[in-house]
Amino acid sequence: MRWLAKPAYSRLQVDERRRQLLELGTDLFASHSYDELSMARIAREAGISKALLYHYFPSKRELFVATLQQSAAEVESLTEPDPELPPLEALSVSLDAFLGWIEEHPVAYGKLMESSHQPEVRDLVADIRDRTSERILGGVAPDGAPPKLRAAVTGWLWLMDGVILDWLAHRDVPRAELRELLLGALAGVVMASGEGQALTG
Amino acid sequence: MRWLAKPAYSRLQVDERRRQLLELGTDLFASHSYDELSMARIAREAGISKALLYHYFPSKRELFVATLQQSAAEVESLTEPDPELPPLEALSVSLDAFLGWIEEHPVAYGKLMESSHQPEVRDLVADIRDRTSERILGGVAPDGAPPKLRAAVTGWLWLMDGVILDWLAHRDVPRAELRELLLGALAGVVMASGEGQALTG
DNA sequence: ACGATTGTCGACCATCGGTCAACACGTCCG
DNA sequence: CGGACGTGTTGACCGATGGTCGACAATCGT
Numbered sequence: 027m028r029w030l031a032k033p034a035y036s037r038l039q040v041d042e043r044r045r046q047l048l049e050l051g052t053d054l055f056a057s058h059s060y061d062e063l064s065m066a067r068i069a070r071e072a073g074i075s076k077a078l079l080y081h082y083f084p085s086k087r088e089l090f091v092a093t094l095q096q097s098a099a100e101v102e103s104l105t106e107p108d109p110e111l112p113p114l115e116a117l118s119v120s121l122d123a124f125l126g127w128i129e130e131h132p133v134a135y136g137k138l139m140e141s142s143h144q145p146e147v148r149d150l151v152a153d154i155r156d157r158t159s160e161r162i163l164g165g166v167a168p169d170g171a172p173p174k175l176r177a178a179v180t181g182w183l184w185l186m187d188g189v190i191l192d193w194l195a196h197r198d199v200p201r202a203e204l205r206e207l208l209l210g211a212l213a214g215v216v217m218a219s220g221e222g223q224a225l226t227g
Numbered sequence: 228m229r230w231l232a233k234p235a236y237s238r239l240q241v242d243e244r245r246r247q248l249l250e251l252g253t254d255l256f257a258s259h260s261y262d263e264l265s266m267a268r269i270a271r272e273a274g275i276s277k278a279l280l281y282h283y284f285p286s287k288r289e290l291f292v293a294t295l296q297q298s299a300a301e302v303e304s305l306t307e308p309d310p311e312l313p314p315l316e317a318l319s320v321s322l323d324a325f326l327g328w329i330e331e332h333p334v335a336y337g338k339l340m341e342s343s344h345q346p347e348v349r350d351l352v353a354d355i356r357d358r359t360s361e362r363i364l365g366g367v368a369p370d371g372a373p374p375k376l377r378a379a380v381t382g383w384l385w386l387m388d389g390v391i392l393d394w395l396a397h398r399d400v401p402r403a404e405l406r407e408l409l410l411g412a413l414a415g416v417v418m419a420s421g422e423g424q425a426l427t428g
Numbered sequence: 429a430c431g432a433t434t435g436t437c438g439a440c441c442a443t444c445g446g447t448c449a450a451c452a453c454g455t456c457c458g
Numbered sequence: 459c460g461g462a463c464g465t466g467t468t469g470a471c472c473g474a475t476g477g478t479c480g481a482c483a484a485t486c487g488t
Contacts, residue, residue, distance in 0.1 A: 040435080064475065075437050077478080086476065143344025173399040174408055177390050181412065184389025189382035198374040207375055207419055211382065214415015218408055241466080266445065276468050278447080287445065435484075444475070451468070458460090 044082050047072055051093040056134040060090060060141035087146045094150060097134065101127055102154075107161060117162065117212075122205050125190075129201060132194050139191060155183045162212075178219035182212050245283050248273055252294040257335040261291060261342035288347045295351060298335065302328055303355075308362060318363065318413075323406050326391075330402060333395050340392060356384045363413075379420035383413050 050072050054063055065086050069076040083089035104123045107116035128135050141147045159179050163171045171179070186208055193204055251273050255264055266287050270277040284290035305324045308317035329336045342348045360380050364372045372380070387409055394405055 043435085065477080066475080076476090077438080078436055080477065081435075084477090140344065143341065173397060174404065177393045177397075177400060177405070178408060178412065180393040181386040181390035185382040185386035185416070188385025189378050192378045192381040196374060196378075199378060203375065204378070207379065207421075210419025211379065211416045214419050215386070215412045218411025218415050220408075244466085265443075267443080277445090278469080279467055281446065282467075285446090430488090431486105432488105433484100433486080435482105437480105437482075439479090439481105441478075442476095445473100447472075448470090449468105450470105451466105453466075454464095456461105456463085458462105 047079065047082055047089075048092060048096075051089055052096060055090060055093045055137065055141075056097075056131065057137065059137045060144050060147065065089075087144075090141075090144075091146055091150065094138070094147070097131075098150065098154065114209075118205065118209055121208060122201075125201050125205055128190060128194070135190070136194060139187065155180070158183060172219075174219040175216065178215045179212075182215045185211060185215070244279075248280065248283055248290075249293060249297075252290055253297060256291060256294045256338065257298075257332065258338065260338045261345045261348060266290075288345075291342075291345075292347055292351065295339075295348075298332075299351065299355065315410075319406065319410055322409060323402075326402050326406055329391060329395070337392070337395060340388060356381070359384060373420075375420040376417065379416045380413075383416045386412060386416070 051068065054068060054071065065079055066076050068089070069079040072079065079089075083092065101124065104127055105120040107113075107120050109116070111119065138147070138151075142151050159176070162179050163176065189204070189208060189211075193199060199207070252269065255269060255272065266280055267277050269290075270280040273280065280290075284293065302325065305328055306321040308314075308321050310317070312320065339348070339352075343352050360377075363380055364376070390405070390409060390412075394400060400408070
């Protein structure tokens, strides 16, 4: 009578299973940092074996990156600069949208920063920083940024992460003021790099 | 004749052994990040067993912190602000000394930044940042900094790390110019926080 | 009704940080 | 000179981690 017993597991379509795992991963990694989660734990939460999890994602790294890419894409489209606005205003709008997203997902942002030592996260963050940097530099110095300006913008992106973490930790500055602080800081930093005239123009 | 054989290991004095391990640790952690090094590897390089390493340093964390403290103390004394100088000039001198140290130990600085996710490193870096922040805030707003100013200075310290990493990666900006860029950035950021009048005074 | 496909699992591996009882080296006393 | 003692030192071990593999079994086409 063994063949009348309930199946030992339910078999899902590849796409469905993958989708389910990605969604679970997104949830988990939004509230736990990279090394707070083990593959065994993720598999247990998904109700499957670790081996199956590895069948769908060849490494923890890939699973993590896959889950991040959704959010990254979301943020990127959210902060897409409006090409019809003057560069500075477009930046202001994008920045405000970014801060808005962070206000809605403070834990996810914090956990991401907490994970940012892992090479893959580092690369992803660096990639975002680079593209953001180019976006800004494109608006300020369209053809080829001098080293000091490049360093200044890079530094400003770091400053932004630091300020935002400070903001999340204290929550004693209104979002609009924070945006103005960040914009002002960018202006100040670019000025300090000696290439500021492009900003005011 | 077994007792004529060479001793299986050489027995060192406690202090000597500890000193040797600390020195080795300093060397290794100056060129490898925290998780690039395993305790087994360190023990192997030292020619001793892992258990003995743990006999001297109760955890990897403690060994790492112990090796860092030397460098941290070195840097801190190097960047001690001169109380006879006006705050801004003192900061300029300290900053220059700091950049000088980094120029001499670029790999160590990079690896430290790479390790800065590990809670213990995070704490140490946060501690340094806090004290530096207070040092700066003390020169700018002696009694109680408003939230925006605090956020601005915190952000500037992040900016500094970002700019320095960019500097080390490209090495296309002279140190003196970098120092001016950083000082200018601090001025710009503090101005942007709306509490700038204290700086110019 | 049965074989092929392939989704799924249990068992396994190397490495990690960390622990422990026991061995062996140098010394000191008789 | 010899044996006992203190302690510096070790190999073996633990639980957890990321990752792998051969084999079982659920489903589908016929």
